[in-house]
Amino acid sequence: MGTQERKAREFAAREDLFLDTARRLILGDGLLSLTMARVAAACDYATGTLYQHFSSKEDLLLALSTLMSGDRVELFCRAAGFDGTTRDRMFALSVADVLFASQCPEHFRLAQYVFTEAVWSATSEARRTQALERSQPMCEEVRSIVRQAVDEGDLPDRGLRNLDLGVGPWTLCLGMHTLVHADGLLSFYDVNRPYGLLLQHIEFLLNGLGWKPLVDDISASHVADKVERLWRGVFHGVCDREGLHVLLSDLDTNSTNRTNRD
Amino acid sequence: MGTQERKAREFAAREDLFLDTARRLILGDGLLSLTMARVAAACDYATGTLYQHFSSKEDLLLALSTLMSGDRVELFCRAAGFDGTTRDRMFALSVADVLFASQCPEHFRLAQYVFTEAVWSATSEARRTQALERSQPMCEEVRSIVRQAVDEGDLPDRGLRNLDLGVGPWTLCLGMHTLVHADGLLSFYDVNRPYGLLLQHIEFLLNGLGWKPLVDDISASHVADKVERLWRGVFHGVCDREGLHVLLSDLDTNSTNRTNRD
DNA sequence: CGCGTATTTTGAACGGCGTTCAATAAATGA
DNA sequence: TCATTTATTGAACGCCGTTCAAAATACGCG
The missing domain is CATH 1.10.10.60 (Homeodomain-like)
Structure with missing residues (x-):
């Protein structure tokens, strides 16, 4: 018919x-x-x-959030395809997340709102499963990278399952996005380059997981170098070079003369 | 008058x-x-x-969220007063966070909702600064622990400021709370003991930061032991021992026979 | 205490919104 | 062509956040 x-x-x-x-x-x-x-x-x-x-306004918002996250998934998969060590690729996922957050800030605001219980509970079951299923590819990328790293002996599994090992970077990213979007909070605490810090902490965490090759010098410039390589490898064409680096740099112009360490 | x-x-x-x-x-x-x-x-x-x-309903909700976070601050300060290494005390902050989240889940739901841009922007300036100021003590505890750790040579500062070093565990906790409260998400991905994993990843991160004394064996039982000591040291009286441990254990009863590693 | 004024409280009224559903229009198929 | 099913419409409904003129209360002073 x-x-x-x-x-x-x-x-x-x-x-x-x-x-x-x-x-x-x-x-x-x-x-x-x-x-x-x-x-x-x-x-x-x-x-x-x-x-x-749409069964309700909330249902529409969830559908929209799911739709918008399509670009995110795409960026994620692109990052996962970076030609480098498993550790580089895991790092690349975080960079993709940061990149997407900056390119599409309204998505994160919407997603944050939609995942609120008050909104989430007013959506339809169908939309909720759709939302979860659409995000599955990102999860699979994480699983597959972790699996490969463990198989190749670059990452001790410590009895943890693949996603259990990947959940650390995931929550780091998510938490930082939440802080960034809580208007006024980071400036109140004088935390000035959240995404640069995030990527440094990702490296700290990967080191702590024993994910080889370990990085000796986890500095802002190390992160910048790594991001530079990633831009050349996978993110050129999706964003301009400066934009990506500005994201990681200090937004507070007075910070060069900063003396107190608090 | x-x-x-x-x-x-x-x-x-x-x-x-x-x-x-x-x-x-x-x-x-x-x-x-x-x-x-x-x-x-x-x-x-x-x-x-x-x-x-209250200037609006949102203003009331923010005020309520701020009020409820008083208990959180108290628990935080209690944890910070643990008699142990700076690393133990930093770890204790995360445990306090987990503990509070379990004792007062409605606070996190409310806070998550309130920090949404749609809600946050409808609150009064006065309430917002009040909210930030009330949370300051937690931030000070983090700063002070990091400062002491750096001063005593247990933690290399790598040119980062005190809170920049503390922001990692902070975002890890925040991100995990967000995942936990997104109903159905973790079970969809088959991540079964989020808070146990969180604390393991906190240890991974602290190791990665080079925060001495380093921990060799970051297993679930290592975390359980550490939590046990913390309960005896600072959290008895605030919660019962079982409750704290149940939080960290696997909620999925089939997991003991789990074979696939995904 | 009494009285005029300032302040606070009240709750009906307003406007806007999400949602519904009887009426209407369009599509279908025999 | 027409009966019947299906889809669309938008006015109507109910609920809620917010306001504000009127009523009540508190206050200061002779």
């Missing part, structure tokens, strides 16, 4: 239209002023039609 | 009443069904009176 297929295609296309429009509206006026009526109106549909696709 | 002081006291007392009531209502019916009208009614005040204290 060709008509059914066509209908399904049209339905999917309309859903994409709704989501794209919602994204545009959020980018323009912020998450706060997004309303179901506005989304529908901007697409020349009635409000009720939205509910053919 | 004594009356002014009395008035201020009464005003503060009423604010506490509002916040306590809001907390009670949230515990009973969840964050979703909390309304300003219900809070006011439960205290036998008119809705408008609430707005003498």
Whole structure:
């Protein structure tokens, strides 16, 4: 039955239209002023039609978050394909995360909001499993890199499973994103180059895991060098060189003369 | 003028009443069904009176989150006072965090929600600075432990400032809390004892930082032993021994027979 | 104590939003 | 062509955060 297929295609296309429009509206006026009526109106549909696709406003937001994370997955997979040691590739995943966060900050804000219990619990089961399934490839990359590292003897498994070893860098990244997006918090505590620090701590953690080859000098410039290599290897074309490095540098111009160590 | 002081006291007392009531209502019916009208009614005040204290509903939620984090700060300071090496004390901070998260899960849910941009931006400047200032003691504990460790030669500073070194464990904890509270996510990925893993990764990270004394065998049982000592040293009286250990153990009963390493 | 003024409290009213559903329109197929 | 199913519409509903004019209370002073 060709008509059914066509209908399904049209339905999917309309859903994409709704989501794209919602994204545009959020980018323009912020998450706060997004309303179901506005989304529908901007697409020349009635409000009720939205509910053919999304069980609630929260459901739409989760769908949008999932859609936007597609780019993230892509960047992740690209990073995982870096031609280097397993340790380099694991490091590259964190850089991909940082890069994506800077290129698409609204995604993290949205995701943070959506993963809140108040919002999450108002979404449909179908959307939730969809969200989890779409993120699975990232998880598989982590697993596969860890597996290879253990197999090749570069990483002692200590009786831990593959993802259990990969969950450290994952939580480091996630935590730092959360801090960065909590407006005013890091500046209050005078922490000035969060993502540079993040990558240094990733290296510390990888060293602590005994992930070979160990790095002797984990300095800001070491991280910058490594990021430079990664840019040449996988991230050119996705972002410009300066942009990536500015991310890691100190935002506080007075910091060069800083004397107190607190 | 004594009356002014009395008035201020009464005003503060009423604010506490509002916040306590809001907390009670949230515990009973969840964050979703909390309304300003219900809070006011439960205290036998008119809705408008609430707005003498809080500029918006979000403002109230932030105030509540700040209030609840008082216990967290207390637990943190207690942990920091552990009689052990600087490394032990740093580790103890993470355990305090885990402990608090388990004793007061609604705090983390609330905090996560409040730190969302959509909510945060609807709070008053005064509340935001209050929130940051109240959390300062925790930050000071971290700084002071790191400072002492560096001074005593147990931790190479690598040109990093005190809090820059402490931000790693901080983000690890924060990230893991976020994962734990994203309902269904960890079970989907089959990560079964998040907090046990967190503490292992804290040890990995501290090793990677070169924080002496280094730990050779970072196993689940090593962590359990360390937690046991901490419980005897500082956390008895705040929680029961079993509760603390159950937190770190595997929640999936089938895991003992697990064969695949993914 | 009494009275005028300042302050606080009240809760109905307002506006906006998410969601629903009876009415309407479009599509389908015999 | 027309009956029937399916999809769309948008006004209506209920709920909620917020406001503000009116009522109540507290205060200062003679």
